[in-house]
Amino acid sequence: MVTLTAGPTNETSLPEIAASVPRIRIEPPRGWLELRLHEVWQYRELLYFFVWRDVKVRYKQTVIGVLWVVLQPLMTMGVFTIFFGRLAKLPSDGLPYPVFYFAALVPWAYFATSLANCTNVVVANQHVITKVYFPRLVLPLAAVCSGLLDFMIGLAVMITLALVFGIHVTATVMLLPFFLILALLTALGVGLWTSALNALYRDVASIIPFIIQFWMLASPVAYASSLVPVRWRWLYGLNPMAGVIDGFRWALTGHGQPPGAQMLGSTSMVAVVLVGGLFFFQRIESTVADRV
């Protein structure tokens, strides 16, 4: 029954569609040098749907949905303002404490959630990974993108808060996207390593909360980076999130020092981690369906 229809039509139609017909070559993994980034671009719609799923599910499962996004950093800001600000009297580079903390908490919350989601993303999607093919890189990308909506809401609150406290928001605010991208790439770069490692060793997911906690202490979230002794600044600058948070405060308020030389260290650090992560992830990707 099949050959009847397949016979004559194909003879004529095949050569002409041949150019558009995808040709897939399946081979054993060839080692480290196999980045297929163009394929990720082909699957951009799937990336969109994964982000869309994460966002939908997150808001559906909570009772007050969007409100949480605002409440969480607001409450942390309250705690920080009372303990670090009013009681410990840490310097805030001349900014009102709420603005000082909130400007750090919004990018930090985005980074911390993205990194945690990214670490879990391969394991959490194992039922899909073992049943259908798509470039696995789509998953960590989706994980760091799905926090962007929350971030935007936080950003709106942050700007409102700045205006309420009488901060004169200047043109430097246009540089916020740059710092956001840096935060995204940091979460992605580290997340590529941790998500692949988590597929190999499930302990990684348990270690991540501690790493995030230590990382927060090593970033100027609860204090100003001006507290760090000058001779250690270069080392401190290697932490990309230090640059991101300083950058956020500076871009929003115009206060504090514009992040200059330390951004150079931060961005090169991110580049190294990201490129390494891409290769490591691709390396694990070829066997990930056998492992999860």
Place this chain on the structure above:
Amino acid sequence: MSTAVIRAEGLGKRYRRGMAETRGTLRDALTNFARAPLAALRRPKQEVFWALKDVSLEVREGDVLGLIGRNGAGKTTLLKILSRITRPTTGWAEIRGRVRSLLEVGTGFHGELSGRENTYLSGSILGMSKREIDRKFDEIVAFAEIDKFIDTPVKHYSSGMYVRLAFAVAAHLEPEILFVDEVLAVGDAAFQKKCLGKMGDVSRQGRTIVFVSHNMTALQRLCTRVVWLNGGKVTDAGDPRKVVNRYLQTNAVANLESVWEDNLGAPGNERVRLRSVRVLPQSDPGEPITVHTPLRIEFTYFNYVPDTMLNVSMILNNLEEVCVFASASDFAHRPAGLIRHTVEIPGNFLNADSYYINMLIVKDASTGILFQNSVVAFEVIEGEVVGNWYGRLPGAVRPQLKWVSQVIETSDLAASTAGDQTT
């Protein structure tokens, strides 16, 4: 002739034994390293097995290729390699055309999301573009017969509705090459038939399909070629009827007898020890077991303790682990020695399915002293195919019951309208 769209040469897949289960914790890796730091540098000595070994095949455009073989023969591994879910260890394959694979019903479904949302999500994961889904959305909902519930979260769906929607999405993929694993094993019979019909449609449109199935009847009806895998290798390939028959005649699916020659290896204890369990089809040698074949099951064991009240129970399960029935032999005091119990399962009783038997030996009609799971296994297939139905009749059993059909009264009206229609 049509051209080859799939070509595979020497495909092999090696797994480390237990790799899937022992995904390893960091602690294991660290303790291993601590115990033998040098071992980490040396090439690890691991037990490996080949799920697939040196498989070559060619599928032409419009072919419907069936894959058969018992569990663990490498069918799914082959499908997973061809659909790029996992990479081969050796060999290569080349595929020309848009590939979609259905290894599961409802890939990517999320319980919290509505039917509408899941249609988009699953469709996208299976490889449809958003525009394609937009276009086919109404058709998908109609096929699934769930239009009233399309905005209800699927976690509130009945399993039937869930499967229908999931398959409806899958059925509207428009691949040039489709890989299908045993997904038709779910759902009710009527829906299975609809799906098989849809697959028939797809293949009639000149698409290429590779599918794994245990439904021998469907395989023979739908496939143009069948490949039989055993132990990761191609045992036989070619005409569906011939390959399926050869497959069923060898004990490929079945383990019709378990015999223990030496007492040390046999299951048992200080009271009893198994000698053999056999399934004896009461049909001509070489004939497969059909729904009409009576079966004799024979249990033989040593009894070590004289004058013990012993009996044997058997539990017959199908592959979905549904217990079809349990049955026990008579209770009696048995002397020490070799004891045999035989039981007959009549023909026209079991449905077409794969079965396995769990057994236990009971002492004093109360205490189980030996349990042995899946001692034997066998497959029952359809007898002759009746009418146009190539699915399986539903039900755990399929007894031949006595039906009486009578005409109580004839109606002139019905007769005259029927007459009108024919003229």
